[in-house]
Amino acid sequence: MTDHALPPAIQGAPPARPGRRFSLTWFGLTPFLLFSTLFLLIPAAYLVVGSFTGQDGRLTLDNYAGLTAPLPLNAYLTSIEISLVTALAGGIFGFLMAYAVISGGLPRFLRISLFTFAGVASNFAGVPLALAFIFTIGRLGLLTTFLVGLGFNPYDAGFSLYSKIGLEIVYLYFQLPLMILIIAPAIDGLKKEWREASENMGASQVQYWRYVALPVLLPSLLGAMVLLFGNAFGAQATAYQLTGGFINIVTILIGNQLTGDVLHNVGVGYALAMGMVVILGVTLIAYSWLQRRSERWLR
Amino acid sequence: MTDTGAGGTNRLGQGVEAMQGEAVDAAGKERKSRWRFAWWLIFIAGSLYFFLPLLGTFAFSLKDRPFGSAYTKILADPQFFSTLGYSFVIGIITIIVSISIMVPTAFWVRLRMPRARPIVEFITLLPFVIPPIVLVFGLIRTYSQPPLPFTHTSIGSTALLVCAYVVLSFPYMYRAVDTGLRSMDVQSLTEAAQSLGAGWIRILVQVILPNLRVAILSGAFLTLAIVVGEFTIALFLARPVFAVYLSRLGDTAPYQQSAVALISFGLTWIAMGLIAVIGRGGRGRITVTGNR
Numbered sequence: 001m002t003d004h005a006l007p008p009a010i011q012g013a014p015p016a017r018p019g020r021r022f023s024l025t026w027f028g029l030t031p032f033l034l035f036s037t038l039f040l041l042i043p044a045a046y047l048v049v050g051s052f053t054g055q056d057g058r059l060t061l062d063n064y065a066g067l068t069a070p071l072p073l074n075a076y077l078t079s080i081e082i083s084l085v086t087a088l089a090g091g092i093f094g095f096l097m098a099y100a101v102i103s104g105g106l107p108r109f110l111r112i113s114l115f116t117f118a119g120v121a122s123n124f125a126g127v128p129l130a131l132a133f134i135f136t137i138g139r140l141g142l143l144t145t146f147l148v149g150l151g152f153n154p155y156d157a158g159f160s161l162y163s164k165i166g167l168e169i170v171y172l173y174f175q176l177p178l179m180i181l182i183i184a185p186a187i188d189g190l191k192k193e194w195r196e197a198s199e200n201m202g203a204s205q206v207q208y209w210r211y212v213a214l215p216v217l218l219p220s221l222l223g224a225m226v227l228l229f230g231n232a233f234g235a236q237a238t239a240y241q242l243t244g245g246f247i248n249i250v251t252i253l254i255g256n257q258l259t260g261d262v263l264h265n266v267g268v269g270y271a272l273a274m275g276m277v278v279i280l281g282v283t284l285i286a287y288s289w290l291q292r293r294s295e296r297w298l299r
Numbered sequence: 300m301t302d303t304g305a306g307g308t309n310r311l312g313q314g315v316e317a318m319q320g321e322a323v324d325a326a327g328k329e330r331k332s333r334w335r336f337a338w339w340l341i342f343i344a345g346s347l348y349f350f351l352p353l354l355g356t357f358a359f360s361l362k363d364r365p366f367g368s369a370y371t372k373i374l375a376d377p378q379f380f381s382t383l384g385y386s387f388v389i390g391i392i393t394i395i396v397s398i399s400i401m402v403p404t405a406f407w408v409r410l411r412m413p414r415a416r417p418i419v420e421f422i423t424l425l426p427f428v429i430p431p432i433v434l435v436f437g438l439i440r441t442y443s444q445p446p447l448p449f450t451h452t453s454i455g456s457t458a459l460l461v462c463a464y465v466v467l468s469f470p471y472m473y474r475a476v477d478t479g480l481r482s483m484d485v486q487s488l489t490e491a492a493q494s495l496g497a498g499w500i501r502i503l504v505q506v507i508l509p510n511l512r513v514a515i516l517s518g519a520f521l522t523l524a525i526v527v528g529e530f531t532i533a534l535f536l537a538r539p540v541f542a543v544y545l546s547r548l549g550d551t552a553p554y555q556q557s558a559v560a561l562i563s564f565g566l567t568w569i570a571m572g573l574i575a576v577i578g579r580g581g582r583g584r585i586t587v588t589g590n591r
Contacts (some may be wrong), residue, residue: 028407031400036422036469039462043437044429067505072351097345098360105331105337114342118563120571121349126530126590127546129352135557136355169564174591176345228417234430235591237530239545251432251531258436258535273433280428 032039034297044277050184050270063267064275071263072253074273079233079249082164086171087228093172094179095187095221102187115184118177124235125174133170134242137161170238175228182227186220186294216297223290236275250276305456339538353564356557361552365559370558377563379559382544383527389401389457390526393464394519397472400465402515405476405556411487423473426466431531438463439535463532479514517577524570528563528590542590 022254052160054060101111137143137154138161147154160166192211198208202212236251245252257269363369373379408416428432432513440458442449449455485507508515530542545563548556 001415025407026415028405029419031421031424032404032419035400035465039438040422040425040429040434041432043441044442045423063511093341093345096341100338100342104334104342104344107337108344113550116575119575120568122566123524123528123571123590124564126528127542128528128563131545131549131556132352132356132558132564135359135560142355142358172348176348207412230427231591234432236430236432238533238591240530242497251430251550254436255531255535258439262325269305269436273436276430276433277428280430284424284428292513 008149046275047270047273049269051274053267053270054089054266055265059280060267063265063271064264066263066268067275069263069268071248072156072250072268075248075272076165076275078247082168082171082249083229083232085168085290086175086205086232087225089168090172090175090179090228091221091225092157094176095183095225097176098184099187102184102188115179120177122174122181125235128239129173130170130238130241131168132174133161137166137169162247166240167242167247167249168243170242171232171235175232176180178231179224179228182224183220186217186224189297190216219290219296223287223294226283226287226290230280230287233283235278310536323398327450348542351562356561356564360554360557360561369554372552373555373562376555378544381412382539382541384542385539386527387523389461389464390523393526394462394470394522395521397465398519401469401472401476401518402508402511403503405473405480406485406503409480410489419473423469426470426520431467431529432535434463434466435532435535449535451586453530453575456538460533460536460538464522464529464535467525467529467532468518471525472518475514475518476511479511483510494591513577517574520570520574520577523566524574525590527570533555 040139052061054062066074072270092160097114100106101114133141135141139145139155141161161169193255194212194216195208198212234251236255239247239249239252245250245256252274253262254269254273257272261268261269263272329448360369361367363372372422404419408419413449429437438459439450440453441447443451448516449459488506489502492506497506528542530538530546533540533543545556548559
């Protein structure tokens with residue numbers, strides 16, 4: 001059916017004339033638009049509408065006000081804290097590791113093996129990742145038993161893998177490699193000439209970093225860390241497996257709401273989910289803005 | 300350090316300069332080697348962090364008696380193969396659906412609808428903003444009641460699972476296909492095929508698709524890696540997938556659980572290795588799946 005509209009356009013006629021041709025060319029996107037509408041846009045719209053609908057069926061903002069109750073509020077705070085901590089720690093240490101193998105004078109094969117491993121490890125997450133840490137620093141894990149043998153039991157000292165700090169340690173396993181992969185091109189983009197030029201002009205190491213390298217790297221560093229933040233914020237499977245669903249973070253709370261209405265208010269559940277979408281949306285916008293900024297120097 | 304070399308005993312200016320130069324070099328070298336030591340330290344600390352959990356898992360799997368029986372029991376466990384097989388079949392169906400939606404769409408956007416590009420890009424980026432837990436929340440609430448009670452039947456839930464995975468694959472598949480299309484002259488190929496009398500289906504299947512082989516393959520393996528490891532959506536749709544099996548194995552067989560966790564890591568290696576081999580020659584792309 002679209003065949004009729006084709007030959008003129010093929011001969012280079014720009015799609016300037018709307019009208020009949022307009023509707024026909026849009027027709028080619030029907031499968032995609034239909035599928036996305038059914039399985040992405042309608043479910044999303046259902047949550048949006050539900051989040052603005054009160055229990056009496058009227059339009060309201062009460063559901064969003066309900067997010068300030070202790071349970072949802074703490075879930076948000078814990079999720080944000082975990083995401084911030086792992087984005088910062090993973091970001092800084094990931095940068096240092098990437099810098100070590102790129103410009104730290106380490107053998108070249110280490111660089112290749114680190115990037116290969118990071119490619120795999122950044123995708124090794126969820127259930128098996130949580131298990132790997134349980135088998136290592138869980139109550140009966142390899143490292144725990146080793147430390148107990150040395151006379152130090154971390155679990156007596158207040159440490160627990162099944163808590164916030166434990167979750168942060170586990171999240172770093174996918175945050176760190178992701179940072180290494182994202183930041184490597186930026187480190188590669190630091191030109192040798194810049195360092196030579198600043199040294200020739202008598203700049204010290206500190207001055208080089210303060211006035212040359214860091215300003216160039218900053219947008220990339222921040223952008224990467226923003227991405228890590230979103231990466232941790234949306235994580236569910238790892239936390240579920242590690243804590244058995246007993247840690248109060250947003251993704252776990254949404255899951256509990258889905259199966260058992262733990263908030264005792266359907267609408268607040270929708271608002272909870274929408275809050276996540278808003279935070280991740282802001283994250284994505286910040287990331288793309290920072291990425292555009294970083295391309296100014298690193299080309 | 301530099302001061303000792305410049306001690307005024309040597310009266311020949313040139314000699315002093317030379318000695319100063321050497322001393323500065325030596326100081327620079329020492330500073331450099333001190334830095335290198337620090338970089339080594341950082342690298343080793345990071346490697347230990349990466350390596351220990353794998354070692355811990357492996358050590359735990361070997362604790363089962365008799366030696367190595369965790370692995371032989373896994374190979375004798377029909378559930379291991381049925382869930383892995385289920386996840387693979389779901390993955391293949393997801394790939395087929397995703398390709399048959401995304402290839403014509405990306406082709407059409409490139410050829411005739413550049414104006415629609417922002418819309419298509421926006422929609423394909425949505426899965427990054429709507430995490431799996433929110434997606435499955437919306438899907439279940441939308442499709443668990445009349446007129447579309449998907450979740451009331453097993454086949455309906457499986458269909459919903461595939462649809463959710465297709466949505467998750469959109470960002471990866473669209474970008475893979477779009478990159479592939481960019482490397483060929485879509486306009487000329489289409490015109491040539493049309494002047495030879497080919498219809499749209501024929502153009503897509505016999506002209507565009509063969510040229511997209513590499514791009515599609517990398518998108519497909521990424522999709523497979525996502526689907527086989529996915530946990531959240533399958534859990535709430537109560538589907539017997541591999542990740543849910545692995546999650547529950549610990550209740551009855553902790554040693555086998557550690558063995559399967561290790562196997563799962565191996566599968567990730569294979570998937571990423573295949574993607575790297577396929578993507579050879581192209582720009583190094585960071586591929587990150589969404590199973591957190």
